[in-house]
Amino acid sequence: MRDLGAGVRYGVQGQRWVSRRGKRVGIGLLPALVTLVLYAAALVVLGFFAGDVVAWATPFADGWDSPWQGVFRAVLTALLFAGGLFLAVVTFAAVTLLVGQPFYDALAEQVDESEGGAPEAPDVPLWRDLLISARDSLRVLLWVVLFGVVLFVLGFVPVIGQTVVPVAGVCVSGFFLAVELTGVAFQRRDVPLKERIRLLRGRLLLTLGFGVPLALAFLVPLVAVFLMPGAVAGGTLLVRHLLPAEPSGPAAGDEPPHPEPEKRDAAGLTRPAPPAG
Template identity: 40%
Template sequence: MRDFLTGVRFFWRGLTILLRSPRLLLLGALPAVLTTALLTGGLVALAVWIDDLATLATPFADDWAAGWRTTGRVTAGVVLFGAALVIALISFSALTLAIGAPFYEMIAEKVEDDLGLAPGEELPWWRLLGLGLRGGLVLVLRSLLFTIPLVIAGFIPVVGQTVVPVLLALVTAWFVALELVAVAFYRRGMSLREQRTTLAKRRGLALGLGLPASLLCLVPLAAIVVMPIAFTGGVLVAHEALRSDPAK
């Protein structure tokens, strides 16, 4: 619990740091604006075509009675859209960090300098872009192994309305946290596996960062401001995880 509260504190400390430097807040918000527009457009398109997609996903229901067929396809549509929302939330940070690689590199460097943290290697934007896209894709695919079964389990009476939402929130928070610390870890030459291993030793710290970030990103347009704040908190969490890892 102490680690979790430390992670939450680092998230809000990110806000205080950026409030002292509004220019960095603006730089971090610009990529989030573009990503928000892209993902919102995708979700709107999905909502428009959800009936057709649900029909394609349930060809076995063609011979069912009308009532059962409608129930099955509505359920399929809800599952598809729910899974898309979770994927969008997890991929939001990956896309934002990749699109805004030069901006977030600048923020990480500025935060480290101002707080007297050990500086990392300065990476060219194209390398950060490649690392961010590749790492983001891997994390999104990994997240599907957990989120899709949980979304389906959400239709189980009682459990689906109590336990499943909590597990889904924690899983999403974990993957979002991995995205938020990635730039600080990449600047230290760490692979995605090394990042995951290092952060897993302080899982409560990661969840304390990722949970408020992922929940606040559910508020329409809030992600535009939340993203640079959470990223700044991610730099602090990365340094804390590295400080407590004797292997590093």
Template identity: 35%
Template sequence: MKRMRQIVRELVAGASLVPRGFAFWRQRPGVMALGMVPAVIAGALVGIVLIALGLNVEALAQVVTPFADGWAERDRGVLRTLLALTIVAGAIIGTVYTFTTLTLLIGDPFYERIWRAAEQQLGGFSPSPVRFWRSFGDGLLLVLRALGYALVTALVGLIPVVGSVAAAVLGPVLAGHLIARELTTRAFEARGITAADRSRLLRGSRARELGFGVATQLFFLLPGGAIAVMPAAVVGATSLARSVLDRAVRDRAALDSAALEHDAGAPPPPA
């Protein structure tokens, strides 16, 4: 029970970083407004693709089922209707990850300005120069990770009876993890922390990371929510990275203290 309460507190603490990020609008409204641009561009691109798919999904179902042309009209219609519905459902699932990935890729230079402003506001760290554009390798890894998450979510959705509910829960969780991981990368990289160490640090604060990421993703479900929340999420991710680092320092200090106490209480070695 104590462990469960601790997890809930961590989830709430992570989720609270998102609304706290909105407070940064008062300090740097111009920089925050600029951070809305990537979500607008990504939303427009995803919207165009979805509209085009919706208008042509029946034709697409016919193209991929030429073997059914000789079937009875009813059987052919049932097959292609089910296929069209599957395509639409897959597109909706993919939209969660596509929009998130596009926003993160497009927003890299925009979000760097917000991150620098947030670091300066929080104090205690002077941001060093980092890459202006995300490297090809990092961008490719982000896309592959998003595709993997989308595939897992789609496969879960195929489970009979509980699949649709499970996928509806799993989608925001995985997308939230993706957001938290990517938005904290800049703060970690600026401190010289490697990718392996970043993963280890975030695992030590998994509940807080998920609380932040899922809260951000849930804002995406609101009309216009993604456009408004991404600048605040960058500020929140900066605070998240700092809290993760602070926890690692405290945990290390506690381990060192425990080791010293153990050594002090150990019997002296035999003469």
């Protein structure tokens, strides 16, 4: 349970770090706001045309008697819209991170520098950074969809579907949200996605303590916009916990210690210095 509490604290510390530097990170709200507007427009369009899409996809129900045709297509329409809403929620962080990649990378760097021991980021062009982020986000999305399908099917099982499945769904959403939010800091450390997931799964309670509260908060669209910069800052603090900075060696330019001067005997011949002690 200590790890669970520590994960929650990293989320709070990230928001606190951002709140103390409001003027410097206020622009970080813009990528989340742009993403929110795009998603809202897409959901409105889906709401208008979901019924037509379902009718087009179920021509076999055209000859069904009333009310069965209406009930069947109404259920499918609701499921289609719910699926679109679920997809929007689970991909919001990933799309926002892509839209604001340069800002969030700079934010993670600022967090590292403020805490000390900032790693040197890989020297790769921005387009390659975006390509890696997009590829990793797509792989995470496939995992989320896979878990979503399994949980959807289990939702029809009596008792389990009404108790265990909702809790499992929140935990899955929280875990993969943590994977996304720590991605910027992990990428700055050149850690591949497979290794990131292994590290986060190895400290599962810590990861869930960080990701689950944010996943619940992100269900409220405007809250997600305002929490996004702090969530990335908290993800960076979490990565620093999982991958603590190695102690640095001698600073560049330091000269090595001088060897013990040679001794000369009375005849002027050199002899080795006596061993210490």
